[in-house]
Amino acid sequence: MACATACMAELPDITIEVSHLVKTYGPLTAVNDLSFAVKRGEIVGLLGPNGAGKSTTMRILTGYLPANSGSVRICGLPVASQPEATKRHIGYMPENNPLPEEMRVSEYLWFRGRLKEMPRARLRARIDEVLELCDLKRNRHRILGRLSKGNKQRVGIAEAILAEPAVIIMDEPTIGLDPHQIIIVRDLIASLRGRMSVIISSHILPEIEATCDRVLIINSGRIVAQGSPAELRHEIFGHTSYRLEMAGDRAGIAADLAALEPSLKVATVGDCGPDGFCAVTLQTDATADLGEKLLAALPARGYRVRSLSRTQPSLEDVFLAATRRSWDARLPDKKNPNGDNRPPLPKA
Amino acid sequence: MRHYFTILSHEIRALLYSPSTYIAAVLFLVVMGFIFASILEVYSKAPQETPPAAIFFQLFMIPVLFMVPLLTMKCFAEERRLGTLETLLTTPVSTAEVVLGKFTAAYLFYMLLWASTLGFHYILQIYARDTRFLDAGPLIGGYLFIAVSGLLFVAIGVLASAVTRNQSVAAILSFTLLFGLIIGLRYASELTPLNHSVLSPLKTAVDSLQIASHVEDFTHGVVDTRQVFFYLTGATLALLFSILGVEAKILGS
Numbered sequence: 265m266a267c268a269t270a271c272m273a274e275l276p277d278i279t280i281e282v283s284h285l286v287k288t289y290g291p292l293t294a295v296n297d298l299s300f301a302v303k304r305g306e307i308v309g310l311l312g313p314n315g316a317g318k319s320t321t322m323r324i325l326t327g328y329l330p331a332n333s334g335s336v337r338i339c340g341l342p343v344a345s346q347p348e349a350t351k352r353h354i355g356y357m358p359e360n361n362p363l364p365e366e367m368r369v370s371e372y373l374w375f376r377g378r379l380k381e382m383p384r385a386r387l388r389a390r391i392d393e394v395l396e397l398c399d400l401k402r403n404r405h406r407i408l409g410r411l412s413k414g415n416k417q418r419v420g421i422a423e424a425i426l427a428e429p430a431v432i433i434m435d436e437p438t439i440g441l442d443p444h445q446i447i448i449v450r451d452l453i454a455s456l457r458g459r460m461s462v463i464i465s466s467h468i469l470p471e472i473e474a475t476c477d478r479v480l481i482i483n484s485g486r487i488v489a490q491g492s493p494a495e496l497r498h499e500i501f502g503h504t505s506y507r508l509e510m511a512g513d514r515a516g517i518a519a520d521l522a523a524l525e526p527s528l529k530v531a532t533v534g535d536c537g538p539d540g541f542c543a544v545t546l547q548t549d550a551t552a553d554l555g556e557k558l559l560a561a562l563p564a565r566g567y568r569v570r571s572l573s574r575t576q577p578s579l580e581d582v583f584l585a586a587t588r589r590s591w592d593a594r595l596p597d598k599k600n601p602n603g604d605n606r607p608p609l610p611k612a
Numbered sequence: 613m614r615h616y617f618t619i620l621s622h623e624i625r626a627l628l629y630s631p632s633t634y635i636a637a638v639l640f641l642v643v644m645g646f647i648f649a650s651i652l653e654v655y656s657k658a659p660q661e662t663p664p665a666a667i668f669f670q671l672f673m674i675p676v677l678f679m680v681p682l683l684t685m686k687c688f689a690e691e692r693r694l695g696t697l698e699t700l701l702t703t704p705v706s707t708a709e710v711v712l713g714k715f716t717a718a719y720l721f722y723m724l725l726w727a728s729t730l731g732f733h734y735i736l737q738i739y740a741r742d743t744r745f746l747d748a749g750p751l752i753g754g755y756l757f758i759a760v761s762g763l764l765f766v767a768i769g770v771l772a773s774a775v776t777r778n779q780s781v782a783a784i785l786s787f788t789l790l791f792g793l794i795i796g797l798r799y800a801s802e803l804t805p806l807n808h809s810v811l812s813p814l815k816t817a818v819d820s821l822q823i824a825s826h827v828e829d830f831t832h833g834v835v836d837t838r839q840v841f842f843y844l845t846g847a848t849l850a851l852l853f854s855i856l857g858v859e860a861k862i863l864g865s
Contacts, residue, residue, distance in 0.1 A: 326702040329862065351704040358702075362695030366629050378618045379703040423699075 285334035296485035305458040309476035310465040317485040318465040355424035359435040365409030380427040398422040414445035489586040511540040512567035619713030666831040669754035681783040684769025757830035767850035774857035
């Protein structure tokens with residue numbers, strides 16, 4: 265809309281507010297009591313295996329699908345009762361980014377801009393702007409059906425940001441792209457940070473990790489973990505690992521390590537080479553980086569250290585652990601603080 | 613209704629850009645040209661009681677049964693299959709605007725096709741050098757009938773397209789509905805059980821829904837408001853069901 269920049273100031277700090285959302289398809293529960301909030305200018309990644317309810321959640325956010333219960337507020341307005349008002353605040357790119365094959369890029373953007381109620385004069389300038397932003401200037405007169413997958417995807421993104429909405433929802437924006445195009449799309453999304461709230465879904469983890477401020481891991485319709493990638497690592501694994509190659513008599517190492525940091529212990533001892541150096545993995549609950557301490561303390565106690573590295577679980581490990589955990593048992597919540605008598609997840 | 617014209621112009625543009633539009637138009641003109649030529653042949657052999665225009669419009673069902681499904685099958689079925697219906701309905705447009713916009717575009721194209729057959733009568737008049745052949749009365753009545761009944765026929769086509777994601781299913785469904793409406797009702801009025809006195813109200817209802825006799829009335833200059841009302845309410849009803857159909861399909865998606 266024309267007032268996009270002016271309106272931004274009036275928008276509440278929380279642009280997307282989802283509470284206790286439930287959506288069922290017959291006997292299948294696609295979204296099960298989902299609650300989260302997204303702040304203005306935040307980029308949030310929805311992560312989950314296939315059929316976890318990512319696309320359904322996004323469709324409910326856009327007002328395309330009605331929910332069975334729960335509420336969604338976009339910029340403070342309820343989606344269920346004021347769909348047309350909330351749709352003005354949303355730019356949406358569905359999965360696979362469907363485009364009318366026979367239109368030209370600029371014609372398509374013009375049509376979409378008019379549907380989104382942009383005034384003609386403003387739309388003309390804005391189309392030039394988004395084409396520039398998405399690096400589509402050379403393709404503006406090409407027919408959509410003949411564009412490459414990467415260019416189509418960029419047209420989808422250009423369309424989503426066209427009306428400068430407060431909320432952008434993209435379902436798998438990088439699916440089917442080559443690594444070079446993924447980087448371009450990722451940079452494009454990152455460039456929206458701070459101005460628009462963005463929700464992207466994906467099951468490509470490095471991409472989420474690179475772009476998103478916060479990650480929501482969803483499995484069978486409920487959030488199984490959320491937070492920044494670093495927080496998630498800590499929440500799911502709760503410990504940090506150090507991998508080192510060292511030589512020397514390891515008989516008293518447990519005591520030596522405990523003296524350094526009480527929770528530090530040897531997790532695994534790998535193969536020892538002919539030169540006497542063994543690969544050792546240490547684990548600790550401490551969050552501070554112990555690398556320097558280890559490097560100083562171990563040689564002082566007679567060990568020889570050849571290499572030291574801090575290993576971080578990748579988001580992939582976090583994802584696998586979180587989704588596996590959700591199959592086994594429900595996350596502890598307020599109603600059910602101790603994990604012993606957690607009820608099992610309802611079978612989908 | 614501010615999006616109505618945006619959608620309408622988009623649909624018209626899509627029709628004008630698509631080669632299938634021109635193929636359909638050429639086929640339509642070829643078929644109608646042959647029909648018109650054969651009517652004239654019959655008239656050149658022996659004198660007839662009715663003007664040729666009246667006979668020409670009596671055969672309206674041939675293009676209606678084939679052109680309307682071809683014209684409207686794409687409306688929603690194609691968009692739903694491609695997924696562009698989802699992007700369309702996540703903008704601040706209402707389903708009613710989308711249905712009306714698509715209906716109007718299909719209807720305008722249907723009328724354009726029929727309007728092009730005006731050329732036949734013009735050519736006939738030029739070559740015959742006789743104004744008697746261009747009898748304005750039946751022509752005006754006939755085209756009025758086409759315009760009014762077209763609302764219902766195109767709306768039925770849009771309805772068929774709104775309830776499926778497959779174009780061929782949409783085409784067959786609209787063909788079946790139109791066939792039942794135009795030809796089925798004619799046979800229904802001849803059923804013997806309807807002659808029973810208890811069913812006489814039903815009999816009168818079926819008799820007054822004979823579309824072939826509506827054409828006759830229109831070409832003879834009788835514009836019955838009941839018939840006009842039938843087409844208008846029928847079209848409105850079909851469009852309302854189309855809106856419901858589009859929305860119901862989303863619920864099940």
